[in-house]
Amino acid sequence: MQSLALVLFVAAELCYYLLIAQTGIVEYFLSDLSIIIYLPIGGIIGSLLSSYIQTSNKIKIFGFLFVQLIISFFYPNLSSLMLFILGVSVGALAPLLINELKKGSNIELGFGLAIAYVVGTYLFNFDISLRGNIAISLTLVATISLFFIENNKSKVISSSNFTLVSMVSWIFIDASLFETLSRDENISIWKDGYTFEIIFFHLIGIVLAFTLKLQKNQKEFLIIILFTLSYFLYFLNEALLLSIIYPLVISYYNVMILQTLILKDLKTIGIYMIFVGWIASGAGLFISLEHMLLFVPIVIIIFLVITVKHTFSGSK
Secondary structure, eight states, rough: OHHHHHHHHHHHHHHIIIIIIIIIHHTTTTOOOHHHHHHHHHHHHHHHHHHOOSOHHHHHHHHHHHHHHHHHHHOOOOOOHHHHHHHHHHHHHHHHHHHGGGGSHHHHHHHHHHHHHHHHHHHTSSSSGOOOOHHHHHHHHHHHHHOOOOOOOOOOOOOOOOHHHHHHHHHHHHHHHHHHHOSSSSSOOOOOOOTHHHHHHHHHHHHHHHOOOOOOOHHHHHHHHHHHHHHHHHHHHOOOHHHHHHHHHHHHHHHHHHHHHTSOHHHHHHHHIIIIIIIIIHHHHHHHHHOGGGHHHHHHHHHHHHHHHHHHHHHH
């Protein structure tokens, strides 16, 4: 029961972030930064609060889930204050969720991500103004699941330890393409009937992350190559191939990030989430809204050169 509860808790909260915080709210408010800016501001504060509130982690999670549930009843008609409060709760729950994953193993992490990607992709095209019941349901699933998660001793899932720069770069590169794709009328893999391909290769990416035995620098090289290919396919307007490569790299690098963050203490996770979860993704949104995606390949090339150099040096 412990394993199932942890899987459902992780999956529900990840789905909430994707369907409500990341896409639902942003699209409902027509990507107006003057309005949605209150969400990431709250998120940054929440990420810091997660470790400074002096009570048990379980009580913290219940408290922030309760706040998330109350705000969800008003979705999508949220005021600036409500967006800020929701940001605080989502921002605080992210590091707390990752910290809870220490109680699990690769199996729980893998299944949690798998369910999140399947449900999130399947519901991606659901009317954003009608996602209120989804928000409430996901929050209730996370809350109920938490009752069955015991305070077991933490278990380290992986020895992978990527740098903050690498993780921020991946998120920025991903967010820039994701936010652009979701608004592109000519090529949008989620709206063009590629749901099955996207789900299938999300799952393949998760499996590869746990089964493909590579060194750290080789993993970084693989990730940047797959991102390079994803951008190449986007510019070529190759929707089918993009729906294969892009979901695969998203799943793969997210496992790498989670395995790295799990090794940190809660305070460090919160600080990392400010950069990984809010600043990097916010920068990606800005790139998309300002139609500056052509500048991202420059970042990719720089990161690729550095990664190739490290990979070559490491092989000596």
